[in-house]
Amino acid sequence: MSDLETFRTEARAWLEENCPAEMRTPAKGDDDVCWGGRNFVFQSEAQKLWLERCVAKGYTVPDWPKAYGGAGLSPQETKILRQEMAKLGCRSPLNSFGIWMLGPALLKFGTEEQKVHYMGQIARGEIRWCQGYSEPGSGSDLVSMQTFGEDKGDHWVVNGQKIWTSYADKADWIFCLVRTDKANKYHGISFLLFDMETAGVTTKPIKLISGNSPFCETFFDNVVVPKDQVVGEINRGWDVAKYLLGHEREMISGMGGDGGVTSIGAAMKATLSEEPVLRAQMALFDVDNLTFRAHGERFMDEWKTGKAHPAYSNLMKYVGTELNKKRNELVMSIGGSQALEWESERANGGSKARNWLRTKANSIEGGTSEVMLNVVSKRILEMPGG
Amino acid sequence: MAMTLNDDQNMLRDSARDFMASEAPVTHFRKFRDMGCKDGFSHDLWKQFAEMGFTGILIPEADGGMGMGQIEAGIVLEEIGRNLSPSPFLTTSVAAVEALKMADKAMRDRWFPGILAGETVIGIAIEEGVKHRPEKIACVATRSGNGFKLTGQKQFVVQGASSDMLIVAARTAGAAGETDGLTLFAVDKDAAGLSMEATRLLDSAVAAHVQLDGVQVDADAIIGEVDGGWTVLSKMLDAGRVGAAAEMVGVGTGAMDMTFDYLKTRKQFDRVIGEFQALQHRAAHLYGEMEGARSIVLKAQSLMDEGHAKAELYVAAAKAKAGLACNLSVREGVQMHGGIGMTDEYDIGLYMKRDRSLNEFFGDAYYHADRVATMNGY
Numbered sequence: 001m002s003d004l005e006t007f008r009t010e011a012r013a014w015l016e017e018n019c020p021a022e023m024r025t026p027a028k029g030d031d032d033v034c035w036g037g038r039n040f041v042f043q044s045e046a047q048k049l050w051l052e053r054c055v056a057k058g059y060t061v062p063d064w065p066k067a068y069g070g071a072g073l074s075p076q077e078t079k080i081l082r083q084e085m086a087k088l089g090c091r092s093p094l095n096s097f098g099i100w101m102l103g104p105a106l107l108k109f110g111t112e113e114q115k116v117h118y119m120g121q122i123a124r125g126e127i128r129w130c131q132g133y134s135e136p137g138s139g140s141d142l143v144s145m146q147t148f149g150e151d152k153g154d155h156w157v158v159n160g161q162k163i164w165t166s167y168a169d170k171a172d173w174i175f176c177l178v179r180t181d182k183a184n185k186y187h188g189i190s191f192l193l194f195d196m197e198t199a200g201v202t203t204k205p206i207k208l209i210s211g212n213s214p215f216c217e218t219f220f221d222n223v224v225v226p227k228d229q230v231v232g233e234i235n236r237g238w239d240v241a242k243y244l245l246g247h248e249r250e251m252i253s254g255m256g257g258d259g260g261v262t263s264i265g266a267a268m269k270a271t272l273s274e275e276p277v278l279r280a281q282m283a284l285f286d287v288d289n290l291t292f293r294a295h296g297e298r299f300m301d302e303w304k305t306g307k308a309h310p311a312y313s314n315l316m317k318y319v320g321t322e323l324n325k326k327r328n329e330l331v332m333s334i335g336g337s338q339a340l341e342w343e344s345e346r347a348n349g350g351s352k353a354r355n356w357l358r359t360k361a362n363s364i365e366g367g368t369s370e371v372m373l374n375v376v377s378k379r380i381l382e383m384p385g386g
Numbered sequence: 387m388a389m390t391l392n393d394d395q396n397m398l399r400d401s402a403r404d405f406m407a408s409e410a411p412v413t414h415f416r417k418f419r420d421m422g423c424k425d426g427f428s429h430d431l432w433k434q435f436a437e438m439g440f441t442g443i444l445i446p447e448a449d450g451g452m453g454m455g456q457i458e459a460g461i462v463l464e465e466i467g468r469n470l471s472p473s474p475f476l477t478t479s480v481a482a483v484e485a486l487k488m489a490d491k492a493m494r495d496r497w498f499p500g501i502l503a504g505e506t507v508i509g510i511a512i513e514e515g516v517k518h519r520p521e522k523i524a525c526v527a528t529r530s531g532n533g534f535k536l537t538g539q540k541q542f543v544v545q546g547a548s549s550d551m552l553i554v555a556a557r558t559a560g561a562a563g564e565t566d567g568l569t570l571f572a573v574d575k576d577a578a579g580l581s582m583e584a585t586r587l588l589d590s591a592v593a594a595h596v597q598l599d600g601v602q603v604d605a606d607a608i609i610g611e612v613d614g615g616w617t618v619l620s621k622m623l624d625a626g627r628v629g630a631a632a633e634m635v636g637v638g639t640g641a642m643d644m645t646f647d648y649l650k651t652r653k654q655f656d657r658v659i660g661e662f663q664a665l666q667h668r669a670a671h672l673y674g675e676m677e678g679a680r681s682i683v684l685k686a687q688s689l690m691d692e693g694h695a696k697a698e699l700y701v702a703a704a705k706a707k708a709g710l711a712c713n714l715s716v717r718e719g720v721q722m723h724g725g726i727g728m729t730d731e732y733d734i735g736l737y738m739k740r741d742r743s744l745n746e747f748f749g750d751a752y753y754h755a756d757r758v759a760t761m762n763g764y
């Protein structure tokens with residue numbers, strides 16, 4: 001047996017022994033998802049146990065080094081672990097922006113001390129992070145952002161406003177882009193980390209078209225941030241921000257709702273067989289879905305071996321998010337009037353409609369589809385013009 | 387399997403790329419088109435294919451071939467597509483070889499050496515209507531002597547009139563619409579009662595309408611099992627489909643590269659037109675579609691090579707996706723070239739014609755999307 005096959009057998013045995021039965025059922029909604037953090041209330045004993053066991057094994061962040069709370073798995077081993085988790089239907093023990101975004105940036109740009117401290121907290125689910133990038137006047141054109149940190153020797157005093165800050169009202173800390181040099185557009189931004197409980201930080205939830213309010217306006221009024229809470233060099237935060245966006249795009253592109261290659265058509269057979277045009281749309285969607293999964297697989301294999309273009313995740317983000325929107329359009333059409341119900345038990349609290357509306361943000365958050373196309377065209381296709 | 391080419395495959399790609407670009411570029415295609423070549427391809431080039439080892443890529447090593455798989459055949463096909471190189475490779479070395487691999491030793495010994503030498507050409511005689519409907523085959527084979535007598539008609543037999551042998555699917559039992567009761571036969575081009583009318587296609591390939599009027603074949607002409615031809619037929623068709631898909635990745639990529647180059651050089655409104663965002667976004671979208679097509683084709687090839695149970699589903703999806711993406715590429719190509727894209731002198735229009743032909747070959751995108759739906763349970 002090859003090492004990888006041995007690993008697969010061991011991983012499977014570990015999961016079978018350690019993943020509670022309750023954690024092998026699909027999460028019903030956001031409430032079932034473990035986000036960790038200071039104020040997180042576990043929904044069940046099983047959820048808590050599953051997190052604790054994964055933390056002990058390093059499986060909340062399997063591919064991170066052991067010194068920073070991971071299990072030190074290779075990309076191949078991580079892939080196998082994910083496959084085995086999917087086969088058993090294991091829920092993710094911990095979701096967080098810390099895992100998906102901040103961690104990889106710290107790994108590349110952080111000091112050893114920062115890695116041990118912040119990545120360890122993330123791996124253990126102790127601190128929940130939010131992302132402070134966008135401002136009312138700076139969305140796609142992020143580098144125009146104005147939130148300013150005034151240099152006070154050993155600390156900055158930060159003033160300004162962020163917007164669309166996902167889960168800002170639930171997060172413990174924020175990774176935030178702050179202008180530290182007004183004279184220099186690209187080289188005048190620093191990547192700061194600070195506690196959301198610091199005096200002067202306030203949040204105001206914004207309600208989305210889905211009826212939920214997962215994001216906020218975030219205000220900074222004379223917020224004091226010590227200088228050792230900068231990641232990377234002062235005024236070079238744009239490099240960190242861009243690197244992190246690459247990861248964010250990769251993550252969002254991986255989302256395909258339920259994700260897999262399994263068609264949603266079979267369960268809708270009765271409706272589809274009576275509506276040939278809808279069935280045809282579904283069939284073309286399935287072709288695209290199988291294509292996207294194969295594309296993702298190829299991208300990951302090329303990425304791992306360093307063959308993928310550095311801007312390629314922008315393409316995957318574009319294709320993946322547009323596909324996910326299409327999927328939800330089909331789910332709504334097939335669902336008919338029941339998918340319109342907004343609150344009833346019968347319609348699972350309007351989950352189809354709410355999910356459908358939520359997916360519209362996929363092609364906006366983390367960089368819009370149009371911006372992705374700009375990047376692909378300029379950086380990969382090398383089209384002319386500024 | 388990793389979804390990247392290994393070192394050997396990369397080497398094969400480099401040599402196929404160099405070979406097609408130097409020996410069979412678009413100028414070669416034009417030359418044979420403009421001379422009104424009755425075969426639609428060069429026999430000398432076919433011999434050169436053999437010298438390169440391409441013709442026997444899928445022939446098992448035990449039979450003197452290279453014993454490689456669909457990925458390798460696809461590597462050659464992509465370069466064929468990119469250069470519009472006319473050859474019998476797809477029909478003879480991919481589809482026919484896949485069927486003959488399942489034939490007995492006497493039959494393999496009869497046909498493989500000629501294919502390996504680049505001397506033999508084989509036509510695939512399946513279609514009976516204008517659309518791909520393999521299960522509807524009505525051509526009949528009735529028992530006669532030690533073999534069968536074939537009666538019926540076939541069409542869209544690419545290079546049929548240049549072929550030494552036709553693989554004919556006929557019904558030995560059952561009724562049109564049933565997959566049981568089909569049998570595959572190797573029919574010699576000189577068989578009595580076999581007649582052909584060669585017809586030129588839009589892409590300058592030559593296909594044949596075939597008439598079978600009581601063509602007598604011996605039992606040793608049977609490929610596979612009597613009445614059980616669907617198994618061989620499906621394998622042959624899937625090899626042809628995934629091969630056509632790989633060729634379309636080449637055609638689509640060739641057209642796309644040509645278009646992107648044009649966007650970077652053509653000036654209007656005092657600017658290179660590639661600066662216009664309206665074109666940039668469409669270019670980036672097209673690139674994404676072609677990259678997706680390339681990925682699903684590679685996936686389907688590797689599943690076929692593994693003999694995976696899901697291979698059929700992925701081949702259908704790959705033929706559909708490659709067809710849609712390649713079609714988008716040639717349409718955008720002509721459009722973005724403006725007026726010059728409409729001229730015969732410029733190559734982009736040749737890609738458009740080749741795409742149309744390959745899209746139709748062994749089932750179009752809609753046919754295969756429908757199969758994906760059926761295989762997915764709805």
Ligand SMILES: Cc1cc2nc3c(=O)[nH]c(=O)nc-3n(C[C@H](O)[C@H](O)[C@H](O)COP(=O)(O)OP(=O)(O)OC[C@H]3O[C@@H](n4cnc5c(N)ncnc54)[C@H](O)[C@@H]3O)c2cc1C
Nearest residue numbers: 131132133134139140164165166361364365366367368370
């Ligand atoms: C659900 C959700 C969660 C989010 N979470 C966070 C978060 O946690 N933290 C955070 O900082 N931000 C977050 N965002 C904000 C997100 O990053 C921005 O919404 C996004 O970058 C777009 O900026 P904007 O909304 O200002 O739109 P604009 O930039 O104003 O864009 C408006 C329209 O113009 C188009 N456009 C803009 N520029 C160009 C161009 N150059 N070429 C062509 N078209 C263009 C856009 O594509 C879009 O269609 C979130 C957004 C959503 C929807």
Ligand SMILES: Cc1cc2nc3c(=O)[nH]c(=O)nc-3n(C[C@H](O)[C@H](O)[C@H](O)COP(=O)(O)OP(=O)(O)OC[C@H]3O[C@@H](n4cnc5c(N)ncnc54)[C@H](O)[C@@H]3O)c2cc1C
Nearest residue numbers: 652653654655659662663664665721722723724725726728
């Ligand atoms: C069959 C045919 C008959 C014709 N008959 C005549 C005739 O009788 N008399 C005559 O004078 N002309 C005739 N024309 C020429 C026709 O008017 C031009 O081809 C047309 O104006 C486009 O110009 P072009 O070919 O130079 O393409 P280009 O202008 O070079 O365009 C190339 C591509 O770039 C795009 N593009 C250009 N500018 C922009 C922009 N600002 N933003 C976004 N995209 C842009 C175009 O849409 C096109 O896709 C004919 C053309 C054809 C094909």
